[in-house]
Amino acid sequence: MEVILAETAGFCMGVDLALTKLDSLVARANGRPIYILGPIIHNPQVLKKYAELGVIIAEKPEEVPDGTYLVIRAHGITRQVEAELAERDIIIKDATCPRVKKAQLLIARHTRKGEELLLYGEADHPEVKGLVSYAEDGHFLFESAEELASYPLVKDKSYVLAAQTTQDRALFDAMTQELAGDPTLDIVVLNTICDATKLRQREAKSLSSEVDFMVVVGGFNSGNTRRLAQVAMDNGTPCKHVETVADLDLDELTFYERVGVTAGASTPRHLIDEVLSALEKM
Template sequence: MDVILAETAGFCMGVDLALRRLDKLVKAADGRPIFILGPIIHNPQVLKRYAEKGVTIAEEPDEVPGGAYVVIRAHGITREVEAQLKARDVVIKDATCPRVKKAQLLIARHTAKGRELLLYGEADHPEVKGLVSYAEHGHFLFGAPEELDDYPLSPDKSYVLAAQTTQDRELFQAMAKKLQENDSVNVKVLQTICDATKLRQKEASELAEGVDYMVVVGGFNSGNTRRLAQVASDKGTPSQHVETVADLDLENLRQYGRIGVTAGASTPRILIDEVLEALEAL
């Protein structure tokens, strides 16, 4: 059996930066409590490790006691929540991914000119909630091209089209092109999808074409990991999305000659290595 690992599998720059900032804070806290406003990344194994170090997840600003450190997660937060934090007696450490922060500021700048935001993303994702909070003149959130097709765009209004940073770039570009070719729609397209996302999806697609089976490692609640699994299955290659090696049916995999492995941007290397070791042992 050949086991092939995608070159970019695992942590992206934003996740790595957020965790390094949190690690530094844990070492320097000197007894001061540390809270994260929501999970710092979407990986339960990573969150468990920080919980064992005394890091607490808070869902709302008022759950953070006075004098504590509060870390803003990699996905970012809404403008309203940020204002609530700044009004409290807490020490804020911002670990928002630079790509997400850039998307927030782009949306704020371009919607300030009177444009309505059209955002391609997952409604319940924390990054998306943060992004739409920067829209100055309303927003329409959609998760599929047909939803945008059905939305009544007015020739008397102007729009900004943007996307959650981990969405499928090819699909987004197709939607952007369709809007820009409509002479009755005044739309400004923002390129907010992260290059790391594009590269991971491209590699997953190419790898899936050359193997008999694909394994995608990462949190089940990780949007970018789920999309990698979808990219692989869209190629018609049998595949499985697992959080850890324990989720693999190793006996079933013995029948395949070439297995490809990739991982989401929030998946730690140790979990990837455990999957690789188990597959190579077959």
């Protein structure tokens, strides 16, 4: 069996920065409790590691006691929660991905005159909740081209179209082209999809066309990882999304000659290496 690893598999810049900040804080906290408002990234194995180091995940701001450190997760938080925390006796360490922060500020800038935000993203995703909080005057959140097409756009109103940073670039571009075909609509399109996301998806599409089977490694709750698996399947290649090598049924892969491996932006290298090692031993 030939095993081919995608060049960009694993941590992106934003995840790497967030974990570097958290590691630095853990090393010098001197006993002061460290809280994170929600998981710092979407990877269960990483979260387990930090839990063992004493890092506490709080689901709500009120669960964070005064006098503690609070790390803002890589996905960011809402503008309202950030303002609330700034009034507290808490030492805040912002680990928001720079790409997410840029998207937040772009949305705020382009909706300040009352433009309505049209956001392509997952309703329950923490990044999306943060992004829509920066829209000054209302928003419409959609998860598919069909939902956007069914939304009644008013011709004398201004809109801003943006996307969650980890969304599928090809689908977003198709929706953009569809709206651009109507000259009566006043729409500004923001480029908020991360370059790392675009590159990973492009590589997943290319690699899946060269192999007989694809393995995508990363958290089951990671949106960008799930989309890599979807890209491979949409390309007509059988694909398995696993969190760890334990989720991989090696017997299932016996008859495949070439297997491609990629991983989400929040997947640690050691998990990728374990999958590679198991495949290469076959």
